[in-house]
Amino acid sequence: MFDVAVLGAGPAGMAAATEAARRGGRVVLLEESPQPGGQVYRAAPPGFVVPEDADKRAGDALRAALAGSGAEIRTGHRVWGLGGGPLVPQGSPPAPFRVDALAEGAPVTLEARALVLCPGTHERIIPFPGWTLPGVIGLAAATILLKAQGVLPGRRVLVAGAGPLLYAVAAKLHKAGAEVVAMADLATRAEWARALPALAARPDLLARGAAWRAALASRSVPVLAGARVAAAEGGGALERVRIVTATGQTESFDCDALCIGHGLVPATEATRLFRAAHRYDRAAGGWVPVLDADRRTSVKLLYVAGDGGGVRGAAAAPAAGRLAALAALTDLGILSGRAHARARWRPWAEHWRAARTGAAMARMMALRPALVSAIPPETVVCRCEGVTRAEIEAALDDGAAEMNQLKQFTRCGMGPCQGRLCGEAAAELVAIRVGGREHAGFATGRMPLRPVPMEALLGEFDYADIPVPKPAPI
Numbered sequence: 001m002f003d004v005a006v007l008g009a010g011p012a013g014m015a016a017a018t019e020a021a022r023r024g025g026r027v028v029l030l031e032e033s034p035q036p037g038g039q040v041y042r043a044a045p046p047g048f049v050v051p052e053d054a055d056k057r058a059g060d061a062l063r064a065a066l067a068g069s070g071a072e073i074r075t076g077h078r079v080w081g082l083g084g085g086p087l088v089p090q091g092s093p094p095a096p097f098r099v100d101a102l103a104e105g106a107p108v109t110l111e112a113r114a115l116v117l118c119p120g121t122h123e124r125i126i127p128f129p130g131w132t133l134p135g136v137i138g139l140a141a142a143t144i145l146l147k148a149q150g151v152l153p154g155r156r157v158l159v160a161g162a163g164p165l166l167y168a169v170a171a172k173l174h175k176a177g178a179e180v181v182a183m184a185d186l187a188t189r190a191e192w193a194r195a196l197p198a199l200a201a202r203p204d205l206l207a208r209g210a211a212w213r214a215a216l217a218s219r220s221v222p223v224l225a226g227a228r229v230a231a232a233e234g235g236g237a238l239e240r241v242r243i244v245t246a247t248g249q250t251e252s253f254d255c256d257a258l259c260i261g262h263g264l265v266p267a268t269e270a271t272r273l274f275r276a277a278h279r280y281d282r283a284a285g286g287w288v289p290v291l292d293a294d295r296r297t298s299v300k301l302l303y304v305a306g307d308g309g310g311v312r313g314a315a316a317a318p319a320a321g322r323l324a325a326l327a328a329l330t331d332l333g334i335l336s337g338r339a340h341a342r343a344r345w346r347p348w349a350e351h352w353r354a355a356r357t358g359a360a361m362a363r364m365m366a367l368r369p370a371l372v373s374a375i376p377p378e379t380v381v382c383r384c385e386g387v388t389r390a391e392i393e394a395a396l397d398d399g400a401a402e403m404n405q406l407k408q409f410t411r412c413g414m415g416p417c418q419g420r421l422c423g424e425a426a427a428e429l430v431a432i433r434v435g436g437r438e439h440a441g442f443a444t445g446r447m448p449l450r451p452v453p454m455e456a457l458l459g460e461f462d463y464a465d466i467p468v469p470k471p472a473p474i
Helices: 011-022 054-067 139-149 164-176 189-200 203-218 269-273 317-331 337-364 369-373 389-397 403-410 423-434 454-458
Strands: 002-007 027-030 072-074 077-085 095-103 106-117 121-123 136-138 156-161 179-185 223-225 228-233 240-244 250-254 257-261 264-266 278-281 286-289 302-304 380-382
Touching: 002 011, 002 095, 002 317, 011 027, 011 054, 011 106, 011 317, 077 106, 106 317, 106 454, 121 139, 136 139, 139 164, 139 257, 156 164, 156 240, 164 179, 164 203, 164 257, 179 250, 189 203, 189 337, 228 257, 264 286, 302 317, 317 337, 369 423, 380 423, 389 403, 389 423, 403 423
Parallel strands: 002 027, 002 106, 027 072, 106 302, 136 257, 156 179, 156 257, 179 223
Antiparallel strands: 077 095, 095 106, 121 264, 228 240, 240 250, 278 286
């Protein structure tokens, strides 16, 4: 039995596990990737050399602190199920949290008194014609290729979307040898100007952004402000991208890769599974769990840190992780109230300072309804199940009034991604009909949280091993 289980080894998870272990808790950290780091601080595989930069230095510092903390680190663990806590028969007292994972093809189960969720985000891509063509990938996917494998997504690349990741990816592609044919930034110059006061609070990040822009300007990369992707075109793979500019004109660019992202969405599968209270906050990425200042959810001994509780960026995540760890230890009685009061002020101040900048960037990445309105009827929205916008609209005509009903009517969101790719666009289409995202709701959280092979859970058995109940009396 662990005191604290931390799910997710990004910056928030690493900091939470380190803090809890150093202050006397028995801690386990579970991560699906081979090494801690998360998306921003992703570690390179053995044998790969990653150039030294600010992200690598920050990630290495967090990994070093974690390694010396005494926390038990379990990488390569895909968590697919959660239970215990409040998920017990009605009238029964809360039980320890149960975590079910898959590691090296075998099931693993552990229990913990408190659970700190650091799930991060998944990328939002609002569908457009051609978005399923080979060669079209997300901005986050492009960073994984570059950071973890040193692989270019293409030779001639168009980068499109919103937020600072747009410029980071374009600069990294340029540095790695790709030709960036153009950038289509959904944000206007006026939006960037309004964000400058918040960015000024983090001169280090402001300087990095300026360096990215300077690198692109030195290669005369066209930056189209207030522009969106109208369509990706090609035969068996991407050949060109059509852009609609801020003035409504259409421009076409030949390319073999399109890296695109329309912001980040907090990963709330686990908090929805526990039926924690949520609220819709477009500026924080969408539906987020309701949290207090110490990252407590509405469920006892369940905490959320990092962007899974609202998009605020990697810089704010470690402080949020430490706040969650301190709250968990205090609620478990391992840390006294007085010690908690002394320990929390510094991470609270760090989080407040970093979150201000993160909030400004999150606002620029907020979902833009105009992108949803522009989806043509024949465009696939749910890639897993092949559901088009026209089929979603037909289901709404037939009476589907919220996300669970839409899922039942169309199978939208029932594929392996469980709505991570299509959920935002589908929910916006529902919201247009029912009066907002709060009315559209969200799909009920269910297990498995991640796809897992059935044979790995069942193991080997013979039919003779299956218990057969006695026949019911006639």
